Amino acid sequence: MSEVRAELKYLESHEWARVETDGTVTVGISDHAQAALGDVVFVELPEVGSDVTAGSEAGVVESVKAASDVYSPIxxxxxxxxxxxExxxxxxxSSPYDDGWFYKVRPTELEELDNALDAEAYQEATE
Structure with missing residues (x-):
């Protein structure tokens, strides 16, 4: 069973978001997503200073099995x-929620995360 952390918000497309104490948001992909992808071999990240939009593509993760878009939760x-x-x-x-984070965002509207799934809803969606 995949690890799902209670303090995170999730998208159905398997990205997670963590609101930091300074109000920024850290984004990555879930344990479920990395397990489904298999061995990750390449990541394309957004550029620092660029703007991302909730629900839009912000990067790409490639594994030995497939390439998948990474969508921004905020x-x-x-x-x-x-x-x-890189x-x-x-x-x-090995560390999708800690060392394997993708990028950090200064959000324009933190309330957008109200539309994301909590841990319980994400767990149900992935069962």
Whole structure:
């Protein structure tokens, strides 16, 4: 069974969002998603300073099985990307919620996350 963390919000497309203490939002893909993809071999991240829109493509994750778009759970400006994933994309497989995060956003409307799934609803959606 995949790990689902209670403090995160989820999209049905398997991205997660964590609101940080400074009001920024960290984004990645769920444990369920990385397990379904298999060994991750490449990640395309948004550029720092670019704007992302909730529900729109913000990057790509490729595995030995498939390539999948990564959708943003929230709108805002990208303020950081996880550069470690360029050299070690497999980090997503071993640590999808901690070291395998994708990017951080300064949100324009934090309330957009009210539309995302909580942990219980995401768990039900993936069973």
């Amino acid at each position: 709108s805002g400006e990208v303020i950081a990307v996880n550069e470690a994933l 050299d070690a994309p497999e980090t997503i497989n």
